[in-house]
Amino acid sequence: MNMDQEVPSYKVVLLGETAVGKSCLISRFINNTFLSNFVPTMGGCFSTKELCFEEFNKKRIKLEVWDTAGQEKYRSIAKMFYKEASVAILVYDITREESFQELKNFWYKEVRDNAENNIIIALV
Numbered sequence: 094m095n096m097d098q099e100v101p102s103y104k105v106v107l108l109g110e111t112a113v114g115k116s117c118l119i120s121r122f123i124n125n126t127f128l129s130n131f132v133p134t135m136g137g138c139f140s141t142k143e144l145c146f147e148e149f150n151k152k153r154i155k156l157e158v159w160d161t162a163g164q165e166k167y168r169s170i171a172k173m174f175y176k177e178a179s180v181a182i183l184v185y186d187i188t189r190e191e192s193f194q195e196l197k198n199f200w201y202k203e204v205r206d207n208a209e210n211n212i213i214i215a216l217v
Contacts (some may be wrong), residue, residue, distance in 0.1 A: 100143060106159040106175045107186035108200045110192040117158050118217065156191065172207050180213045 107115040116138070120126050123140045133165070138160040146152045159174045175181055181204045185192040204214060 100153045100155045102155040103179040104157045104159065104177055105182065106161060106178045106179040107177055107182045107184055107202065108161055108175070110186075110189075111193050113184045113186040113189070113192050115184045117134050118182075119158055123158065172203075175204055175208045175212070178208055178212055180215065181208060182215045182217055184217045 107119065109115055117127060119138075119140060123142050140158045140160070141155060142153045143153060146154075159178070161174050173206065183196045183200050183204070185196050187193075201214070204212065
């Protein structure tokens with residue numbers, strides 16, 4: 094495989110209410126660490142990770158992972174995070190039913206109405 098070959102990049106955005114674990118999921122995925130103390134994300138944070146798939150002839154991809162603030166006051170800027178996103182991961186806290194209801198009542202509709210038509214939506 095030619096290592097100089099450009100690696101395709103995909104934008105992934107995590108959405109959901111505050112304190113549902115978006116930042117923890119990203120920390121575990123990007124750095125294989127766990128954040129034990131809760132610090133709310135302000136606005137948004139950005140990380141990247143390159144993956145190599147041995148079973149697919151060592152195909153490489155780069156994920157641009159966006160962590161968004163869940164507080165209601167930041168909802169108006171959320172649109173800029175999922176613009177041109179390939180994947181939206183909707184995150185809720187299984188111990189807080191209202192966080193799931195907000196995915197159904199707000200976040201899912203928001204992504205469907207404002208993101209690309211071919212966006213992949215996952216529920217975590």
